[in-house]
Amino acid sequence: MYLSLFLTFLRIGAFTIGGGYAMLPLIEREAVGRKWMSREEFVDVLAVAQAMPGIFAVNIAIFIGYRLKKTPGSIVCCLAAVLPSFLMILTIALCFAHIKDNAWVDRMFRGIRPVVVALIAVPCLSAAKTVGITWQTAVIPIAAALLIWQMGVSPVYIVLLAAAGGWLYGRLMGRL
Amino acid sequence: MIYLQLFLTYIKIGLFNFGGGYAMLSFIRHEVVDKHGWIGSQEFTDIVAISQTTPGPIGINSATYVGYAATVNAGYSPAMGALGSVVATIAVCLPSFAIVLAISRFYAAFRRNRHVEAAFLGLRPATVGLIAAAALMLMNDDNFVDGKSIALFAVAFALSWRFKVHPIAIIAMAALAGILLY
Incomplete structure (x- = not known):
């Protein structure tokens, strides 16, 4: 077994x-x-x-x-x-x-690096679709992304904040 | 010392990863590039590329690679680096063990728990933001060296989004394009 x-x-x-x-x-x-x-x-x-x-x-x-x-x-x-x-x-x-210091490998990775970014951008958009992000709820991912990207906030706090926010929202809507 | 730091960092990564491998990227980058400086920004992008072309979850791939690179960059031998891989890989799995053992007994209750469901109302949209942050953080001078980089980005985006071309095929084409263009 x-x-x-x-x-x-x-x-x-x-x-x-x-x-x-x-x-x-x-x-x-x-x-x-x-x-x-x-x-x-x-x-x-x-x-x-x-x-x-x-x-x-x-x-x-x-x-x-x-x-x-x-x-x-x-x-x-x-x-x-x-x-x-x-x-x-x-x-x-x-x-x-x-x-990695080989000239050929270096050229390959120069081509690959921007493509990696595209391959992350696509699942980001698919996830937005799956989750059902609307113009009203778009503020959540945008704020999360800006806090991490521009302010250097650790994603740990984003996860904790989002969970607490969701719980509070459920509570305010009278579902809990 | 490096082992202890790796262990604690990857425990944290395993514990706070919600929303899949791509959401995890911004977190991993924040920890291993910005906070600890174990690997450089370019090397991080290279690992992501390697992860996308090899089997296995990106969380495991990054733990194995960073465990090795961080130890070797700290001045230890490759054998010690391999041990660093083991430490980081075990650490990233440990929180899952603890949680599975804890919730296995009453998992049906956990699944239908209203408090957990409500928390996910906030977690799901935030996950999209975590993935976006990973993409934005990689849009830097290290990865975009000139106009050709932007063109490659645009073509790859279109191939993946519109035509659903497999990531491995796209990366292979990008490697070829890199050799031809640079």
């Missing part, structure tokens, strides 16, 4: 490029397909893993591992999910110092 958990999450860690959401279909097929949990349970786990702080993929691995085999299971799943990217990045880190 531990071996099968380990191998499953190793595969998930090794083959998902582009963040936690890209690997959801893969995890669902493994977890629900192998009858580790029902589809309803899986959706519940997803909701909680999203609501938690931390890395989404790691949260899901720990959650599923814990539900199946308690603490040892969660350690096995987390380790397996993290191992492929850890090994790959460590290898890159060991080599990068030697190659």
Whole structure:
């Protein structure tokens, strides 16, 4: 059982490029397909893993591992999910110092750097769409971005402030 | 000492990361570039590029890379740097463990808790701001060296937003463009 958990999450860690959401279909097929949990349970786990702080993929691995085999299971799943990217990045880190002053690599990265910014701007706009930002609520992300970008405020305070603000809003609207 | 700093910083990053990898970027940058100066602004952008082309969550990738780079930049050997990777990577996962163990017992209650739901009314829009801050912070002279940079940005944005081209393909094209243009 531990071996099968380990191998499953190793595969998930090794083959998902582009963040936690890209690997959801893969995890669902493994977890629900192998009858580790029902589809309803899986959706519940997803909701909680999203609501938690931390890395989404790691949260899901720990959650599923814990539900199946308690603490040892969660350690096995987390380790397996993290191992492929850890090994790959460590290898890159060991080599990068030697190659980054290479003229070719330098030219490549000159082309890549502005593109990285575009590849962050796009998920920002998609997230704004998903969250349903309107002209009225746009003040929240704009204020958050300006505080971090221009004033150097730590995002920790933004997260705490936003959570407190949401709670207060719910309270004022009489939902709590 | 560097290990302790890495450990505490990545615990904090693991604990306060809401809203996915991109929202995490502004936080990671704030900590590792602005506050501790472990890596430079350009190197940070390079890590993001590497993360986008390799498997695994960006939070893990950054912890592994920064753990290594911070230790080596502090004057230690590459082997000590590898240990720094281990320390930062474990630290970024630890808060998740603590929280999962704490809420597993009553997770259905947590999920439908009205107080938690209300907090998310504020957290969700703020997440968009966190991602925007990451993009804005990277719009600097290090990453945009001339007009060609701006053109590359615009083309990549259009390819990703309008035509849904995969990020790996876009980065590969950008690397090629860099060799041709510079």
